[in-house]
Amino acid sequence: MGRPSPLDIYSLLDKSNCKDCGYDTCMAFATDLLERKIRVQDCTHLMQAKQAKNREKLIKLVTPPQKPVIIGTGEREVVVGGEEVLMRHQLTFYNETAIFIEIADDDSDLEEKAKYLTDLTIERIGDVLKINGIALRNVSGDIEQFKLAAKKLNEASNLPIMLCSLNADSLLGAAGEIKSKRPLLYAATKESWEKIGTFAIQNNLPLAVVSHDLDELMSLSATLQKLGLKDIVLDAGTYYGPGNVSVTYDNIIQLRTAAINKEDKNAGWPVMGVPAAYWSQMKIEGDKDLWKHQYEEVIMGAIMESIGTSLIVLHTGQLKDEIWALLALMTLRQ
Numbered sequence: 001m002g003r004p005s006p007l008d009i010y011s012l013l014d015k016s017n018c019k020d021c022g023y024d025t026c027m028a029f030a031t032d033l034l035e036r037k038i039r040v041q042d043c044t045h046l047m048q049a050k051q052a053k054n055r056e057k058l059i060k061l062v063t064p065p066q067k068p069v070i071i072g073t074g075e076r077e078v079v080v081g082g083e084e085v086l087m088r089h090q091l092t093f094y095n096e097t098a099i100f101i102e103i104a105d106d107d108s109d110l111e112e113k114a115k116y117l118t119d120l121t122i123e124r125i126g127d128v129l130k131i132n133g134i135a136l137r138n139v140s141g142d143i144e145q146f147k148l149a150a151k152k153l154n155e156a157s158n159l160p161i162m163l164c165s166l167n168a169d170s171l172l173g174a175a176g177e178i179k180s181k182r183p184l185l186y187a188a189t190k191e192s193w194e195k196i197g198t199f200a201i202q203n204n205l206p207l208a209v210v211s212h213d214l215d216e217l218m219s220l221s222a223t224l225q226k227l228g229l230k231d232i233v234l235d236a237g238t239y240y241g242p243g244n245v246s247v248t249y250d251n252i253i254q255l256r257t258a259a260i261n262k263e264d265k266n267a268g269w270p271v272m273g274v275p276a277a278y279w280s281q282m283k284i285e286g287d288k289d290l291w292k293h294q295y296e297e298v299i300m301g302a303i304m305e306s307i308g309t310s311l312i313v314l315h316t317g318q319l320k321d322e323i324w325a326l327l328a329l330m331t332l333r334q
Helices: 006-010 026-034 049-062 110-119 143-156 168-181 193-202 214-227 244-260 275-281 290-306 320-332
Strands: 068-071 078-081 098-104 122-124 127-129 133-137 161-164 184-188 207-210 232-235 311-314
Touching: 006 026, 006 049, 098 110, 098 320, 110 143, 122 320, 127 320, 133 143, 143 161, 143 168, 161 168, 168 184, 168 193, 184 193, 184 232, 193 207, 193 214, 207 214, 214 232, 214 244, 244 290, 275 290, 275 311, 290 311, 290 320, 311 320
Parallel strands: 098 133, 098 311, 133 161, 161 184, 184 207, 207 232
Antiparallel strands: 068 078, 122 127
């Protein structure tokens, strides 16, 4: 399906030029809706019951082949995905790659790090650079510790939160504490999809789906959509070592191509990557050559940004003296 025109959108509006939305004409509203400057719900007339049919048609018309997903709430909420093209020069990328920094749930400096990341701003050639969220990892393996850390993080920061645990009970326990913050749940697998998916549906939360096999990932996406899930983020894995970086690259490209060029509904979601996986996959001896390991992680982040990955999770960047890593990646995505 080709890109709609402002006239296609205008035909589904009530054409009253009421100005309730702040625009002088419905055509002006249609033009900015096409450019993602506003949302369908900003037209109060469309939200009326009698306009339900036109509203649904309009939502379907303006929804890009890679659907957008909102993580978080309030002024720092982040939209990931929502792209219409594979490469930025073909049109534009509407939503920059979101950068999330991971923090362990048993980190004694959790609140201090969260406040630092929340307040971090750098102005560069007219743009204010910020990170987009915090990924809280259940490193302790303890459900109560994870729940407590989630509450502490929620109080210390207004950044969007990604809750990371492959233990369904831990994940849902922590999510229950901060569900009003609309965290991204990470993650559903072939073993846990039903339990976690049901919780995500009941609480209107976005859910990351993980599988190293693309066919299985598509099957999980299809099954969760059939179950009723409205917001999905896809993760096909991040791999390091000889030959493995190309696998990571190919998986992301395949998912984005299937979504945008082939309009595959199961692939039509934001795609995420986890450069932070470096620290669990590679042999690291203490702090020896620490910067080299950090550099490898940042290179993976740069690769992912360069191919339109919707969201990346980093380990490097928690500390003030690691600002070089964040500055490089925030600059690259400008």
